[in-house]
Amino acid sequence: MGAIRLEKVKKTFGTLDVIPGVDLDINDGEFVVFVGPSGCGKSTLLRLIAGLEDVTDGKIMIDGIDVANEAPAKRGLSMVFQSYALYPHMTVFNNIAFGLKMAGESKEVINEKVQSAAKILNLTDYLERRPGALSGGQRQRVAIGRAIVRNPAAFLFDEPLSNLDAALRVNMRLEITGLHQDLKTTMIYVTHDQVEAMTMADKIVVLQAGRVEQVGKPMDLYSKPANKFVAGFIGSPKMNFLGGELAAKHGCHEIGVRPEHLVVSTESGVIPATVKIAEHLGAETYLHVQSDEFGAMTVRATGEMPLSGNDKIFLTPEQDRIHRFDAHGLALG
Numbered sequence: 328m329g330a331i332r333l334e335k336v337k338k339t340f341g342t343l344d345v346i347p348g349v350d351l352d353i354n355d356g357e358f359v360v361f362v363g364p365s366g367c368g369k370s371t372l373l374r375l376i377a378g379l380e381d382v383t384d385g386k387i388m389i390d391g392i393d394v395a396n397e398a399p400a401k402r403g404l405s406m407v408f409q410s411y412a413l414y415p416h417m418t419v420f421n422n423i424a425f426g427l428k429m430a431g432e433s434k435e436v437i438n439e440k441v442q443s444a445a446k447i448l449n450l451t452d453y454l455e456r457r458p459g460a461l462s463g464g465q466r467q468r469v470a471i472g473r474a475i476v477r478n479p480a481a482f483l484f485d486e487p488l489s490n491l492d493a494a495l496r497v498n499m500r501l502e503i504t505g506l507h508q509d510l511k512t513t514m515i516y517v518t519h520d521q522v523e524a525m526t527m528a529d530k531i532v533v534l535q536a537g538r539v540e541q542v543g544k545p546m547d548l549y550s551k552p553a554n555k556f557v558a559g560f561i562g563s564p565k566m567n568f569l570g571g572e573l574a575a576k577h578g579c580h581e582i583g584v585r586p587e588h589l590v591v592s593t594e595s596g597v598i599p600a601t602v603k604i605a606e607h608l609g610a611e612t613y614l615h616v617q618s619d620e621f622g623a624m625t626v627r628a629t630g631e632m633p634l635s636g637n638d639k640i641f642l643t644p645e646q647d648r649i650h651r652f653d654a655h656g657l658a659l660g
């Protein structure tokens with residue numbers, strides 16, 4: 328089991344109100360991603376769940392029991408850190424086995440669990456090496472192995488991939504998603520990278536300044552963001568926000584149009600613009616353009632797009648892809 332519920336969880340550091348009050352339900356077996364900009368409180372929220380920080384107020388329920396005042400070891404959760412936190416003088420086997428040895432497990436049980444985790448993580452050939460002789464991705468897998476053998480109610484990941492290079496990050500992302508599919512254990516994953524959130528999560532929790540801005544499935548946040556913050560944070564490149572008469576025509580303060588929802592024409596359209604930079608990626612092209620009325624905008628076009636700097640173009644938002652926002656930045660239905 329691994330259902331986690333936060334009830335009015337608050338955290339202050341001295342006079343700093345980092346988490347003013349969060350309510351959240353995480354279902355057993357769910358992959359939940361906490362995402363938000365630097366300093367929004369996502370690591371703090373994870374550390375509160377893990378018990379590495381004490382709550383100022385509120386309840387942390389794991390399978391119906393409030394663990395807010397329990398020691399970390401009593402919560403049945405396993406945390407995987409960005410820094411791996413491996414013991415450099417121990418072999419991979421002993422690093423993975425460490426927690427089990429401390430818990431007084433028998434040699435047979437330890438061997439069986441370590442071998443089984445090593446198999447899942449493709450580490451069988453590396454069990455006798457020390458962490459210094461491993462790649463970053465392999466070290467990360469050892470850290471995950473150490474979490475797996477404890478058979479936790481939930482795995483907690485704190486930006487586990489941010490020390491890895493871009494290609495390895497994509498690989499490890501797939502490995503962790505695959506691991507979740509195999510183990511079906513609750514996972515809470517903290518990242519500032521909305522691409523990781525979109526690709527890995529069953530459920531995304533978008534945080535800003537310690538507040539939950541929106542909770543939902545990745546594609547729901549993409550297609551129905553609750554406000555401008557979520558609209559601008561989820562999706563890449565970022566949504567364009569356009570005010571003025573165009574917004575007034577749609578009965579709102581501002582409209583939001585994603586770069587992939589602007590139709591590009593060299594002949595006619597709603598928004599005249601000048602291409603500043605065209606980034607040709609092969610399958611798609613990012614156009615960074617300037618409009619007299621709306622300023623800098625980004626457009627994502629697919630197919631052949633033989634455009635370059637200073638070309639004059641016209642952009643037309645796809646009607647059914649327009650997001651409408653009021654003066655407070657809240658989405659209008």
Ligand SMILES: Nc1ncnc2c1ncn2[C@@H]1O[C@H](COP(=O)(O)OP(=O)(O)OP(=O)(O)O)[C@@H](O)[C@H]1O
Nearest residue numbers: 340343345363364365366367368369370371372519
């Ligand atoms: N021990 C502490 N004492 C005082 N302030 C802290 C402490 N830990 C965190 N904070 C503050 O709480 C806020 C949230 O920090 P937190 O690390 O949770 O953010 P984050 O969203 O994980 O950011 P990042 O992506 O940069 O790690 C920040 O303003 C931070 O400076």
